[in-house]
Amino acid sequence: MAKRPTIHDVAAAAGVSRGTVSRVLNDDRYVSPAAHAAVRRAIAETGYIVNRNARSLVTQRTGSVVMVLSEPHEKVFEDPNYSTTIRTAIRRLGERDVSLVIMLAGDDGDRARVVHYVRGGHADGVLLMSTHAGDPLVDELESLRIPAVACGAVIGKENVIPYAAADDREGARQMARYLVGQGRRKIATITGPMDTPGGIQRLEGFADVLGRKASKKLIEHGDWTQLSGESAMARLLERTPDLDAVFVASDLMAAGALSTLRAAGRRVPDDVAVGGFDDSSVAATTHPPLTTIRQPLAEVAEETVRLLLALIDGGGPVEPVILPTRLIVRESA
Amino acid sequence: MAKRPTIHDVAAAAGVSRGTVSRVLNDDRYVSPAAHAAVRRAIAETGYIVNRNARSLVTQRTGSVVMVLSEPHEKVFEDPNYSTTIRTAIRRLGERDVSLVIMLAGDDGDRARVVHYVRGGHADGVLLMSTHAGDPLVDELESLRIPAVACGAVIGKENVIPYAAADDREGARQMARYLVGQGRRKIATITGPMDTPGGIQRLEGFADVLGRKASKKLIEHGDWTQLSGESAMARLLERTPDLDAVFVASDLMAAGALSTLRAAGRRVPDDVAVGGFDDSSVAATTHPPLTTIRQPLAEVAEETVRLLLALIDGGGPVEPVILPTRLIVRESA
């Protein structure tokens, strides 16, 4: 295999010096049109591609960003949230010639690897996914002073790690208001884990609307999985058999709740109305199809990436971004 | 921020030369125990982390691998196949201190970016995901002579790009035999796209068992989506109303087929038996739960990574790996 052309070869082909080629490659100032054209032609002729390692060695910039997945759960990518964010990140970063490295941070070993990677200066920024409250990784990254953003708030670090997220609280309010507006009287909720922003804020939004009616008796917690939705629904039914609606904090858990309701002989929405959250792909395929809250996942992903790039470019302080949700009425409520 | 320690600092702290530190860091031969200990201690004291850029600059190795996703479909990560492979790849590569860069290759622009990246020497190897038949990227990578493997065969390149895959054909035979063994007489099939290995080989396995009974009338094609399963099932029912079984080449399409069957008033499995493929998460949650073929996804992923590492390490020729499938009997057949 022939050696790859270097900046020297390009300079020779264009009849200029390395410096001029470098200037064309980078800021492009102070280069005569003639030189510019000659260099461009030489690059095309030689098939020159800049060597990032050599560049990084002197610039201390790597041209890559690392996405850190804290969720230890095996099927994590199947979450549409991840799916969308990863694709969006790859695309948007790619446009800027920044590549995306993915790392796991499920256990301490993984976490150490991430810290080592970042400390080694191998990335210009960090994109945090589903980082849980109290994750030690956040403190470590903070002390390394590397640009970092999160997709969805990092609980307890909202003012430290900028983030983009859907308006979970208002989304929950929308659903709660809708259920109330439909004349439902005894409205329960199945929340997500209480160490996740979605878990907390969707419950808060629910409580905002229901007020004192949101009694402990009507609240159960799940862990986002379908199975947890099933069992939470079973507990609710046992405790409050006369409930006539339930707001479930994710569509997948709502699908589980539907199974339990069906098994218990309750008709949906006649006996019990069910509201989901996410508007994920399962929502349209349950029986009956789920009335749910749509999150602007793609926009959240876009904004997250934008924040990170802004931070890397050093464009001053960066504000969190909260994007609006929307009620999608189907048949379950 | 204090400057990061370099190999010089470590050498000074250990009272040896750069060369000795480098030897400890790399092959470790010809280093006295005393020097070795001193260097190890100095590394710990200084918090030294090797600068990959500087290393790559001279070794021409990057310590990273790029995973190329050819599937243009938006929800691609939700496919458990991807999910598992990505996680496995990150984990196994991480153990060897190799990082994983993910790139898209959905359109020509993406593809050009991948080629540029690889030509630029930014990766030591390429891991191809769901590359379609005739994808020009394969030829380009081939001509660049970069180590490349695929997860699932690349049609028409089986002898060029090593791969690991489940035994799609035998899996389809298992299901077909099972359906025949259950006394089903008129067995139809819904295949995947005929430019994917799963599409082709699962049909071939089906035909292996059914022989002449696998008439054109009993074959319909889908594109792996649930919707395509629904419409393919509808076409089959219209053409052959008296069919009593259908082998669907993916669980998601099978879920679609179930909807259509229910809507048409057929009972499953009483009137029509339905067999899926994949044993993905939807399989257990359909009504009724799907009888399906389980693929050893995790092992396929493991093997794919193993092949790539072997290829990068230059361990001679590398053979494709085919892993066995298994029939999972639930209620739909």
Place this chain on the structure above:
DNA sequence: TTTCAGTCTGTGAACGCTCCCAGACGTTCC
């Protein structure tokens, strides 16, 4: 004419590492 600012170019010096070579030590063997 001189001076000055602005534009444009080339070159040496890093960046932090690995590779290679030379040489200093032992041993062992003739």
Place this chain on the structure above:
DNA sequence: GGAACGTCTGGGAGCGTTCACAGACTGAAA
């Protein structure tokens, strides 16, 4: 005693860039 060999070490050279600086050339202003 010296040759031959294996072990261990240090340091120069080079990987392909960018950056800073010095200098050359312009044209306009004094």
